[in-house]
Amino acid sequence: MSNEQVIVLGAGIQGVCVALAVSRLGYAVKLIDRAPDCMLRTSRRNEGKIHLGLVYANDPSMRTPLLMLEAALHFAPLIEEWTGNEIDWGALRSRPFTYAVLRHSLLHPDVLIERYVQIQQAFSERKRDRRLHYLGLRPKELWTHQPGELPNQILRNGDVVEAIPTAEVAINLIALREVLRRSLHRCPSISTFYRHTVDSVRRTAGGFEVATHTADGKESRLGASLVVNCLWTDRLRVDREFGIETDRRRVYRLKYGLWADLPAELNDLPSLTFVLGPFGDIVNDGLGKAYMSWYPSCMRGWSTDLSPPSEWEVAHSGVVPGQIASEIEQLSLEAFDALVPGLRQCRVRKLSGGTIFCWGRTDIEDPKSELHERHAAGISAHDGYYSIDTGKYTCAPLFAHRLAQELKSSIVTA
Numbered sequence: 001m002s003n004e005q006v007i008v009l010g011a012g013i014q015g016v017c018v019a020l021a022v023s024r025l026g027y028a029v030k031l032i033d034r035a036p037d038c039m040l041r042t043s044r045r046n047e048g049k050i051h052l053g054l055v056y057a058n059d060p061s062m063r064t065p066l067l068m069l070e071a072a073l074h075f076a077p078l079i080e081e082w083t084g085n086e087i088d089w090g091a092l093r094s095r096p097f098t099y100a101v102l103r104h105s106l107l108h109p110d111v112l113i114e115r116y117v118q119i120q121q122a123f124s125e126r127k128r129d130r131r132l133h134y135l136g137l138r139p140k141e142l143w144t145h146q147p148g149e150l151p152n153q154i155l156r157n158g159d160v161v162e163a164i165p166t167a168e169v170a171i172n173l174i175a176l177r178e179v180l181r182r183s184l185h186r187c188p189s190i191s192t193f194y195r196h197t198v199d200s201v202r203r204t205a206g207g208f209e210v211a212t213h214t215a216d217g218k219e220s221r222l223g224a225s226l227v228v229n230c231l232w233t234d235r236l237r238v239d240r241e242f243g244i245e246t247d248r249r250r251v252y253r254l255k256y257g258l259w260a261d262l263p264a265e266l267n268d269l270p271s272l273t274f275v276l277g278p279f280g281d282i283v284n285d286g287l288g289k290a291y292m293s294w295y296p297s298c299m300r301g302w303s304t305d306l307s308p309p310s311e312w313e314v315a316h317s318g319v320v321p322g323q324i325a326s327e328i329e330q331l332s333l334e335a336f337d338a339l340v341p342g343l344r345q346c347r348v349r350k351l352s353g354g355t356i357f358c359w360g361r362t363d364i365e366d367p368k369s370e371l372h373e374r375h376a377a378g379i380s381a382h383d384g385y386y387s388i389d390t391g392k393y394t395c396a397p398l399f400a401h402r403l404a405q406e407l408k409s410s411i412v413t414a
């Protein structure tokens, strides 16, 4: 066990998982976030799909699908280990996704099926480890395929050419946040510093010093022997301040989604992912509510700067300007209604936006875009300073666990 201190920058899902994982090794953790509480930014404003890798079938190396699969199978077991909770995953799971292959798919259905077969093979191998499960389930098959068979709610006008029911689901982000938040705030070795903005990190003789300020201008300096940067939108800026440069091309995208009540006649709609390309998703929570995001109308910002524009911050805190909100609502419901008649009748309750970071330079309609790949996500280590690119919500527990394993082995060898 260690008696050292770790400062974790950012209390999104990544920072919270890191704090929980490393506190179990005996580290005292200081967790800093500029928001008033944990997991209020991107980790609250996304679709909540725990990816099995199927969306990333356009990575010919298959490294992204396999990373997602590995992360998905560790997601629930790791959270259970850290929280000590028997979590009722069944209450958190959405209706499973059907992958609806569109006529304009970047990959032909036969190629998609080939890649899904590889994911299934990898799943069957990983499943031999009895500790692993997918949100409480250990399905035999991740997907099935009856050629030409479509869910009865889908319009049969030739736009959807195949439908592949899968075991993939999304989770209720608010409920999972509560589970993690409770454990975080109960842990005596974790201190939280909310409403503190991280300005910079510098190396000192004894480790590191993190400079922060509060909204009322109060500056502070916190010290520790290790630092873990999980800032997502501000990660690269802080890395650069610290001295880590990258010339790799990156993209931040501001993307919205809407929450709506489904019309009663569509209550039994499967969750749907339209593949493969700039299309969209519908998550049916099984209780009459759906999260919907149609890429062409919901993707509203593109930045290749070191950090996304400060104007996006307002969307991160849950505010969507009225004009944008009504445009997104109208265009998205029209697009979905053309595929699933009746969706135009949804009653929209709220919109939320968040930022997606990834390496790359062209958007997803480009079959060669790096945005189809996320395998470069994960931990980079710089002699006691760690920076984590979460990649996806799905990956956060796995990356936190990998970091804890690395710290554990350094304690053993020290």
Ligand SMILES: Cc1cc2nc3c(=O)[nH]c(=O)nc-3n(C[C@H](O)[C@H](O)[C@H](O)COP(=O)(O)OP(=O)(O)OC[C@H]3O[C@@H](n4cnc5c(N)ncnc54)[C@H](O)[C@@H]3O)c2cc1C
Binding pocket: 009, 010, 011, 012, 013, 014, 015, 032, 033, 034, 035, 038, 039, 040, 041, 042, 043, 044, 045, 046, 047, 048, 049, 050, 051, 196, 197, 198, 199, 230, 231, 232, 233, 234, 235, 255, 256, 257, 353, 354, 355, 356, 390, 391, 392, 393, 394, 395
């Ligand atoms: C619309 C949308 C849909 C998505 N859908 C999915 C999905 O279905 N499945 C999936 O796996 N992933 C999805 N993602 C990606 C996923 O949401 C992110 O990968 C994940 O939430 C990132 O977690 P994080 O903890 O790194 O970032 P965050 O949750 O953003 O946490 C970072 C924290 O750092 C804080 N912070 C930032 N800068 C500073 C600073 N200078 N000082 C102090 N604090 C600071 C922020 O307040 C924030 O709390 C989606 C993303 C979006 C936007």
